[in-house]
Amino acid sequence: MSERKDVQPSGVPVPCLTCDARSGGVCGTLDAEQLASLAKASSKKRLESGAELIGDAQTVEAYSNILSGVVKLTKGLPDGREQIVGLQFAPDFLGRPFQDESAITAHAATNVVLCSFPKRTLEMLIKQSPRLEHFLLNQTLRELDEARDWMLTLGRKNALEKVASYLLLIARYIDPAVDPDSQSIAFDLPMSRLEIADFLGLTIETVSRQLTKLRIDGVIAVSQNRHIVVANPERLRMRSGC
Amino acid sequence: MSERKDVQPSGVPVPCLTCDARSGGVCGTLDAEQLASLAKASSKKRLESGAELIGDAQTVEAYSNILSGVVKLTKGLPDGREQIVGLQFAPDFLGRPFQDESAITAHAATNVVLCSFPKRTLEMLIKQSPRLEHFLLNQTLRELDEARDWMLTLGRKNALEKVASYLLLIARYIDPAVDPDSQSIAFDLPMSRLEIADFLGLTIETVSRQLTKLRIDGVIAVSQNRHIVVANPERLRMRSGC
DNA sequence: CCGGAATCTTGATTTCGATCAAACTGCCGG
DNA sequence: CCGGCAGTTTGATCGAAATCAAGATTCCGG
Structure with a gap:
């Protein structure tokens, strides 16, 4: 489901004007020009609860912002046992930078709305924008904190x-x-x-x-x-x- | 245990010349000038197996490179149950950037040699050096991958x-x-x-x-x-x- | 509003790992 | 070389959660 990518007088792309992810998400770290180039390549996607977003060992060619809903990240054993290893909520950034194969699976736990863009576009922006990389480091550190909290729960x-x-x-x-x-x-x-x-x-x-x-x-x-x-x-x- | 911080003709501080962490660790991302300013503020520390490096809810004022040995990160419940939530090996970077209070405890699992430097010094360098921040993002992503692997083990x-x-x-x-x-x-x-x-x-x-x-x-x-x-x-x- | 499928709850039983208890081993100082 | 102690192994028993097995709800399409 693609949208018009018109650019407003202020320089902010029209579809981004009312987007929550622009304040709390990755897009908030970009200047108008960068945001425009990302918006040009991005598209809004609606997914039903249960839909698979990223498959295990599958090549990932898109990153996304979660605009609404809950995404679950799971890992499985060959015999079918499964463990959810993370939950992500809006306006989290979804995807594993700097790695082509995903080691985990992602599913929509509820109905989910995403703003997706090609891996390449974002990786280009990362190279240009230390603020974007700083944002990603912060989100990753937060996810690591959460994962470790959960390890205590799982183990003890x-x-x-x-x-x-x-x-x-x-x-x-x-x-x-x-x-x-x-x-x-x-x-x-x-x-x-x-x-x-x-x-x-x-x-x-x-x-x-x-x-x-x-x-x-x-x-x-x-x-x-x-x-x-x-x-x-x-x-x-x-x-x-x- | 402080060392001389003489600077060699090449610009690389003397104690760093033979250091393994300079290739695989954070220091490898710094130019000679940055490395010199970090080396000036750093000191090598030897810790016995069992020594506490970072206490829970304790203000952290140092970061470190692990030069040798194994560091364990633990979290505990009020009633004394404990869970190890991470292991770190040389040449890992040790510390939680951008947060004053540690939510976890770190102990030397074996005898450990660290190169420690003040929080402030590193945070200054992060602001100047996107390469350093990129390195930290990569290590953090790797730790997150490991933590999630371990969640599967713990839970299933x-x-x-x-x-x-x-x-x-x-x-x-x-x-x-x-x-x-x-x-x-x-x-x-x-x-x-x-x-x-x-x-x-x-x-x-x-x-x-x-x-x-x-x-x-x-x-x-x-x-x-x-x-x-x-x-x-x-x-x-x-x-x-x- | 009805019927059937999916999801959830409850009950009976089994199983794996915790707990309690005792012996054993390797390590260190004297 | 010996004695003591921390760390480890082994054994016996217990208990919490898994498994197996019916039922009860909720949800949905007709």
């Missing part, structure tokens, strides 16, 4: 603590200031029970049982499977092991 | 597969071309059983039992606890789950 927490940690993770994405104020918070899970299990290194059944336990203990309320209300986030945090 | 492999994967990881560090050629390989483990357990999300006893199993099956030979001989790396790889 029990099933209940894992599920509580997952709910907190999602709650904090919805509202970053979630536990200090201890307000009640409600949200829809962006993932199925199977996906949650693959994220936590558990089985579907164990995830379900821990959710039931939290429900019985009055820590959360669940309706229609995906909708969660956390009455008291502090009680949830206490059960998360940290 | 059983105890035997985890121990086999760990042995392969160390063997590959000793000799990167380890399984294609399937030559026998021998090495000393840089970590105790407790550290291996904390790396794998297991207990000491389970690690020991899996090593015994691999020994009985003839996949490895163990002498004096730390010395390992892998007769046939391919058989080890087959037990690693991938």
Whole structure:
């Protein structure tokens, strides 16, 4: 789904004018001229939940900004066991710079809107723009911090603590200031029970049982499977092991 | 342990002339002048196995190059459970740029030699040198790839597969071309059983039992606890789950 | 609004790794 | 060379999560 790439008097391409990724994403680091050249080569894509964005060991020829939705990154074992190794939200940059083959798989966990551009175009811009590279370094460092936090959860927490940690993770994405104020918070899970299990290194059944336990203990309320209300986030945090 | 910072005719500081980190590490990205200013502020440090390099939630005022030895990065839960979230080898750069408080702890896993320099000095150089920032982005991307590989191991492999994967990881560090050629390989483990357990999300006893199993099956030979001989790396790889 | 498929929950049982407990080994100082 | 101790191995038992097996909901298309 391609869009017109007209350039406004200010020099900012028209489709970028109202784009959220321009403030928080890579595009925010570019000057008008660079943004124009990127916009010329870019296109907006809408993907249904479940669609594959990047295949394992597949040559990647595009990078993207996530404009909305949740993308899950997974790795698998030859016998079919799967582990989700990262979640990305808008306005994250999606793709592994400086490497032709992807070692991971990316899927849309919800409906997703992307702004995609060719690998080559971005790599040219990286060479010209230290600010862009600085932005990428910062996002990568943040992802590394998150991955290491999650390693602690995977390696050392029990099933209940894992599920509580997952709910907190999602709650904090919805509202970053979630536990200090201890307000009640409600949200829809962006993932199925199977996906949650693959994220936590558990089985579907164990995830379900821990959710039931939290429900019985009055820590959360669940309706229609995906909708969660956390009455008291502090009680949830206490059960998360940290 | 400070050294003389004399500058050679070529412009390269004397102590850097013979330093391995100058080819593979951050210093390789600097010109003679930048290297001189970094060398002026740097000092070589020797640390005993077990020494703490960076404390959790402690203000970090130094970055380092690892000149030799193995550094382990750990995260802990309030109740004392621990998880190793990364291993770093020479000539890795050690430290979390652009953040004052460390969220992780770093310890010397073996005797370690570092070349340390003040945070400020390096951050100044980063601003001047896109090549340096590019190097850091590349190392960070590599660490992120490793962390995600390890998440799959932590979340989805059983105890035997985890121990086999760990042995392969160390063997590959000793000799990167380890399984294609399937030559026998021998090495000393840089970590105790407790550290291996904390790396794998297991207990000491389970690690020991899996090593015994691999020994009985003839996949490895163990002498004096730390010395390992892998007769046939391919058989080890087959037990690693991938 | 109905029926069927997909997803989720609950229950029974098994299994793997944790825990508890005791012996063994290698290392170091005296 | 001996004794002590930290680190490791081995054994017995327990428990948490996986697996196997039905049911119950939710979702959707007709």
